Amino acid sequence: MSFESLGLAPALLRALVEQGYTEPTPIQTAAIPAALEGRDLLAGAQTGTGKTAAFALPLLDHLYVSSRGQAQPKTPRALVLTPTRELAAQVHESIRGYGKYVGVRATTVFGGVGMQPQVDALRRGVEIVVATPGRLMDHMERRNVNLSNVEILILDEADRMLDMGFLPAIKRILGNLPRQRKTWLFSATLAAEIKSLAAQFMREPVEIQVASPNSVVATVTHRIHPVDAARKRDLLLHLLLNDARQTLVFGRTKHGADKLTSALEKAGLRVAAIHGNKSQAQRTRALKDFKSGKVSVLVATDIAARGLDIDQLPMVINFDLPMVAEDYIHRIGRTGRAGTEGLAISLVSRDEEGLLRDIRRLLKQDIAIEAVAGFEPSQLLRLDDSARARPSNGRPPQRHARRPHPGNGADAHPGNRTKKPQRSGGNQRFSRPA
Ligand code: AMP
Secondary structure (H helix, E strand, O other): OOOOOHOOOHHHHHHHHOOOOOOHHHHHHHHHHHHOOOEEEEEOOOOOOOOOOOOOHHHHHHHHHOOOOOOOOOOOEEEOOOOOOHHHHHHOOOOOOHHHOOOOOEEEEEOOOOHHHHHHHHHHHHOEEEEHHHHHHHHHOOOOOOOOOOOOOEOHHHHHHOEEEEEHHHHHHHHOOOOOOOEEEOOOOOOOOHHHHHHOOOOEEEEOOOOOOOOOOOOOOEEEEEEOHHHHHHHHHHHHHOOOOEEEEEEEHHHHHHHHHHHHHHOOOOEEEEEEOHHHHHHHHHHHHHHHOOOEEEEEEEHHHHHOOOOOOOEEEEEOOOOOHHHHHHHOOOEHHOOOEEEEEEOOOOHHHHHHHHHHHHHHOOOOOOOOOOOOOOOOOOHHHHHOOOOOOOOOOOOOOOOOOOOOOOOOOOHOOOOOOOOOOOOOOOOOOO
16 A cells, blocks of 8 residues: 555655655555545544644645635635644644645644734644644634634544543534534544534544454564663664574664664664664665665564565564554554464563553563673562453462562662552562463
8 A cells, every 4th residue: 555546746746756665665655645534533543653744744735725815814725623732843844844845835823822923823824733722712712713613623632632531522513613624633542522523523534443353463572671771772782693693673762873874883783774764765675685685683663574575584673662552563463474474572660660560461461581791680560460361260360479589679779659540559570480
């Protein structure tokens, strides 16, 4: 699947090439054609899935293709509502990036900053307003903005807006919009209250839920190495230098991936990197070199690795755990294919305990936790037993005895411990290797 085949305007495709996007993510593949057809959308997608582009691209396409020339003062043609100013700023940035060649103007409206610059921008005229509900209502009351010409309404992270108590504000805002409009609702979950909101304000929406496969290939062995964050890089080197297999290493950020790549190169490993800041040519080259064995390590970020066509990869190492548990499955999905054995290693530090719990909950299986000799963490990892499947007799699973790892210094540094007790009652444990 390519962006071209989704039906987007060439001016948008050009910007996507510059951003280094090679192919649409699943939410984009599902949402963009439906949105371009003029349908309402009810989309279940979390941050990290590419949801922003999934609405920003068809939004820009619509405004560009049906351009009315100079934007009219105070009367935007599209409204994006977000729960926080950070998200509003981020969405605005994305819109600017994707819209670089389409000449569509956008501005943000959120609290905590002066009203006047926002008033001025609205008065000059913009096609898109990205707003948080509270500040937008202020502007509506002062007649700084007129929403009667809005053709597209986007609710981003709708579940969070409801959690934050924005429902009354959203209802007021919706009351000021024309009935003839398109509504695209994005939410991490499509819980009952979201669906009820959708039923009130949307017309036969296309419902999209990004697949979150919750099973992984049985031929993959999962292993967790607890380690102090500061020693992760040394541990990674140790593992890579002792295992010559082709390895895909996942980092969370582009910057982190770059730093890791140069550290591994310095140690004499043949490494390539693939992430959002790399040009398409660089990415294609990296992938080719990895597949041909010219480089033995490929460092990637989650989104960049989506849709990478690498078969029968023997080893994946998660240098950082993914922020979204489903991404663990996407990452690991590349190993152990076609009946081959695969190994999935995660380097986990104390600050990632919560992420690890989410992953174990999703996998519904225990993962061996083994410290590597010489890299034992200075504190135990704390895991919540409730994350594990209950046995069929309905009784809670037996607790493992606490087994401090040799060299574990948790008791030696009581001051480093988290003060807040665990929800499960401080059930600190160290699970046995399976
Ligand atoms: P989001 O889920 O919208 O927060 O997007 C997460 C990250 O993925 C952002 O950094 C986007 O720039 C990036 N991204 C979105 N779509 C793609 C794509 N098709 N290919 C590569 N990166 C993407």
